Amino acid sequence: MTPGPAHPDPLPPRAGGRKMLDDMGGADAVLARARADVEAGEYRRAAEAPDRALLAEPGHAGIRALLAETCEQLGYGCESAAWRNAYLNAAQELRIGPPGLRMHSTISRETAPALTPAQLFGVLAVRRDGLAAQHESLRIALRLEDLGEDWVLALEHGALTWTPGPARAGAALSLRMDKAALAAAVCGDRSLPDSVEAGEIAAEGDLGALRRLSGWIAAPQPVFNIVEPTPGRDL
CATH class of the missing domain: 1.25.40.880 (Alkyl sulfatase, dimerisation domain)
Incomplete structure (x- = not known):
């Protein structure tokens, strides 16, 4: 300071x-x-x-x-x-204006399956639009069937966190999936809401919570303003 x-x-x-x-x-x-x-x-x-x-x-x-x-x-x-x-x-x-560059994802179909669930959640967390989600609060319980693992995703004050273990209370939605569906969402192949509609993920509860969370996950932008504010940001 x-x-x-x-x-x-x-x-x-x-x-x-x-x-x-x-x-x-x-x-x-x-x-x-x-x-x-x-x-x-x-x-x-x-x-x-x-x-x-x-x-x-x-x-x-x-x-x-x-x-x-x-x-x-x-x-x-x-x-x-x-x-x-x-x-x-x-x-x-x-x-x-800023230079035009093509975005090449660092998370591919080959590398995503090698990541742990916590690492996949971390990728989603750094991509979340914290300003857009700063006033939201939600909890989603996930069960990774093929790994036999339970996780809880929590969004508070624009920050997305993940905790191992079953949700005790307050989860707006429960999801049951294989790790492959989570990896596909991280790669951008298919969003979690789309996987629910395709029957690859079983969901119970408020699907709107999943759609909101998915909407707050933004693709990385390799080019950004260094003089002017980023378009759409309220300063």
Whole structure:
């Protein structure tokens, strides 16, 4: 945590950017001051206000162009390759958007069967959309018939956890399946709700809970914004 009484609980980024714009007289005023800093060679200072202003007005072409130019100059002046890459990637994102890359899954049909149930649950957990599920609470009991194992999946405050053993109480849904059905869901071959409909998984209870959980499991995204907020995220 950054020390100082103003830092433990700052305004959210977008609200803070809007407040800064209002205090400085709007986006055009911020642009004019930042341009003066660029002309004076004060690139680090020139990047600060436009970076925050862009959160409030992402479509302002002048601020985008100036911040891209500033990041480019900062990148050219870096000895550190990591810093240089960060600055130049930021400049590229501001000008043409993030690079387009194809996603290659690291979990294949060949590797998934070799993973333990706990490892498969872990893959699902890191893929869950915590913000979308932050206000939800549910418990699902699973029986892996071929392994003779019982597990409980619990979603609380956006975090998905798994515990070995039968559910004592409070499970919205009970599922009976083979490990192969769980591996297929992790690989993306067939979702758990689809496996229920296909008869590969026996379900008892609230199927809506399984559909909600499946809807909160997102595919990994290899490309993401480093300057602007990720689309759809409320900042």
